[in-house]
Amino acid sequence: xxxxxxxxxxxxxxxxxxxxxxxxxxxxxxxxxxxxxxxxxxxxxxxxxxxxxxxxxxxxxxxxxxxxxxxxxxxxxxxxxxxxxxxxxxxxxxxxxxxxxxxxxxxxxxxxxxxxxxxxxxxxxxxxxxxxxxxxxxxxxxxxxxxxxxxxxxxxxxxxxxxxxxxxxxxxxxxxxxxxxxxxxxxxxxxxxxxxxxx
Numbered sequence: 001x002x003x004x005x006x007x008x009x010x011x012x013x014x015x016x017x018x019x020x021x022x023x024x025x026x027x028x029x030x031x032x033x034x035x036x037x038x039x040x041x042x043x044x045x046x047x048x049x050x051x052x053x054x055x056x057x058x059x060x061x062x063x064x065x066x067x068x069x070x071x072x073x074x075x076x077x078x079x080x081x082x083x084x085x086x087x088x089x090x091x092x093x094x095x096x097x098x099x100x101x102x103x104x105x106x107x108x109x110x111x112x113x114x115x116x117x118x119x120x121x122x123x124x125x126x127x128x129x130x131x132x133x134x135x136x137x138x139x140x141x142x143x144x145x146x147x148x149x150x151x152x153x154x155x156x157x158x159x160x161x162x163x164x165x166x167x168x169x170x171x172x173x174x175x176x177x178x179x180x181x182x183x184x185x186x187x188x189x190x191x192x193x194x195x196x197x198x199x
Contacts (some may be wrong), residue, residue, distance in 0.1 A: 031114035073133055076157070152199075
């Protein structure tokens with residue numbers, strides 16, 4: 001399994017209780033209509049405790065997505081920097097980002113639905129982090145193109161945009177009780193990506 005969610009022990013900490021409560025409330029009621037008081041009541045903490053860890057409701061929304069992006073980035077770097085052939089490394093990265101997104105779909109859907117409400121500085125920060133992830137994947141494709149493993153008649157940048165557009169669309173159709181698991185869909189997506197890149 002590729003679950004990114006925290007263990008029960010970690011989930012008992014105040015920040016994780018706040019994030020769990022905020023995620024549930026944002027999913028049920030939306031970011032705009034959820035109040036700080038509702039979040040702290042659901043988490044069983046005081047406003048003072050919340051503001052000790054998070055400066056605002058914006059910070060909670062940011063962290064809901066940033067925690068997943070941090071884990072995905074670490075896993076991507078591990079796979080991308082490994083010793084396997086470039087096609088295998090790209091396949092591992094592609095399948096993992098789909099599987100971890102599917103495993104944490106609520107977090108991703110909430111964030112993309114409400115990202116425009118974030119303070120501009122926070123939006124810029126997240127976009128920069130996501131851009132660094134995409135650029136590392138692009139560099140893998142370029143490595144394969146240089147080595148003659150991948151076709152060169154398609155821009156690596158365009159391939160990255162096409163692939164991640166599909167990943168970001170998962171929230172509109174993926175269901176945990178569906179015919180395929182997130183891991184299986186990840187394998188299919190990675191296979192499709194690699195097939196499209198063959199010379």
